[in-house]
Amino acid sequence: MTLLTLAGVSVRFRSATALADVSLEVAAGELVIVWGPARSGRTTLLEVASGVRPPDVGTVTFAGRAPGASLGRQGGFALVTGSSRALLGHDDLVIDQVAYPAIRTMSRWRAQAAADGVLRRCGVEELAQEPIDALSAAERIRVLLARSLVREPRLVLLDEPTTGLSHPESERFLELVRSLVRDDGLAVLMTDDAEGAALVPGARVLTMQRGTVRGAGPSVPADVIPLDGRRAGPGRGL
Numbered sequence: 001m002t003l004l005t006l007a008g009v010s011v012r013f014r015s016a017t018a019l020a021d022v023s024l025e026v027a028a029g030e031l032v033i034v035w036g037p038a039r040s041g042r043t044t045l046l047e048v049a050s051g052v053r054p055p056d057v058g059t060v061t062f063a064g065r066a067p068g069a070s071l072g073r074q075g076g077f078a079l080v081t082g083s084s085r086a087l088l089g090h091d092d093l094v095i096d097q098v099a100y101p102a103i104r105t106m107s108r109w110r111a112q113a114a115a116d117g118v119l120r121r122c123g124v125e126e127l128a129q130e131p132i133d134a135l136s137a138a139e140r141i142r143v144l145l146a147r148s149l150v151r152e153p154r155l156v157l158l159d160e161p162t163t164g165l166s167h168p169e170s171e172r173f174l175e176l177v178r179s180l181v182r183d184d185g186l187a188v189l190m191t192d193d194a195e196g197a198a199l200v201p202g203a204r205v206l207t208m209q210r211g212t213v214r215g216a217g218p219s220v221p222a223d224v225i226p227l228d229g230r231r232a233g234p235g236r237g238l
Contacts, residue, residue, distance in 0.1 A: 002026070002028075003026055003062060003063055003077075003187050004025065004026040004049060004060075004061070004062050004155055004187070005024075005060070005062075006022055006023055006024050006025075006049060006060050008021055008058035009021070009022045009048055009060060010022070010056055010057040010058055011048060011055055012056050016039075018041045019041050019044055019055070019211045021058070022045065022211070022213050023058075024206065026187050028154060029181060029186070029187060030181065030187050030204065031181040031187075031188045031190070031203045032190070032204045032205075033191070033203045033204070033205050033206070034190070034191045034205075035192045035193065035207060035208070036193065036207055038193060040208040040209055040210060040211070041211040041212075042159070043081070043191065045208070046081065046189065046191060048060055049157055049189060050077065050079040050157055051067035063154070076155070077154065078148035078151070079148075079156075079157045079159075080158050080161065081159040092132055093129055093132075094119070094124075094127045094128050094131075095112060095115050095116070095119070098115040098143060098146050098150055099111040099112045099114065099115035099150065101150055101151055102151055105151065111150070114150050115128075115146070115150055118146040118147075119143070121149065122146040122176060123142060124143060124146065127139060137164040137165055137169075138172075138173065142173065142176070144161075145161070145177075149180075153186075154187060155188070155189065156186060156188050156189075157188075157189050158188060160191055160193060161177075161190065162174070163193075174200050178201065181202070182202065
């Protein structure tokens with residue numbers, strides 16, 4: 001089942017074209033990674049996909065409907081961007097921040113129980129009573145991911161989630177994302193600025209260059225490219 005569809009999407013700013021006739025689909029239970037250099041249009045792509053920024057040309061649909069804030073609040077999808085890191089209150093406890101998006105739709109007790117569950121799923125349940133300020137970059141992105149999952153979305157949009165992480169931390173985070181897709185049936189559309197981070201087993205990889213999707217590739221076989229992003233050598237499948 002296709003969850004997200006972008007058809008012929010273009011976005012123009014005064015001095016540049018951010019997206020140029022971009023079309024892509026994300027199916028339920030699929031991991032799609034878009035990688036490319038700075039200013040290639042990756043962040044704008046996620047803004048358009050989430051309904052934060054309307055396209056100048058083309059259409060965007062999520063499960064057959066136009067995406068937007070109201071649909072996001074209903075738990076259809078969740079967006080995690082670089083600015084999301086700044087939204088976390090410095091003195092707030094992790095459990096309160098993770099539960100917050102769910103409080104509008106359920107009791108505080110149920111919201112905190114849901115927060116406990118997603119923190120556990122993201123491997124950071126021991127941080128529940130820690131203040132946000134005490135978190136490392138690797139812990140913070142896992143908490144942000146948990147926060148995005150608390151309303152049980154079908155699709156999560158992640159904008160460069162491994163920024164600021166060490167190589168081992170990036171590997172562990174990408175394995176978590178992969179497990180959410182593989183085991184929980186979550187759909188994920190993720191951007192990154194490094195090709196190595198995009199080479200995640202089971203992911204469908206797209207390349208962006210100057211606002212255009214180029215070299216859309218098939219899923220990366222799990223037995224060909226490991227999570228550390230090293231390509232197989234001659235005679236090893238590539």
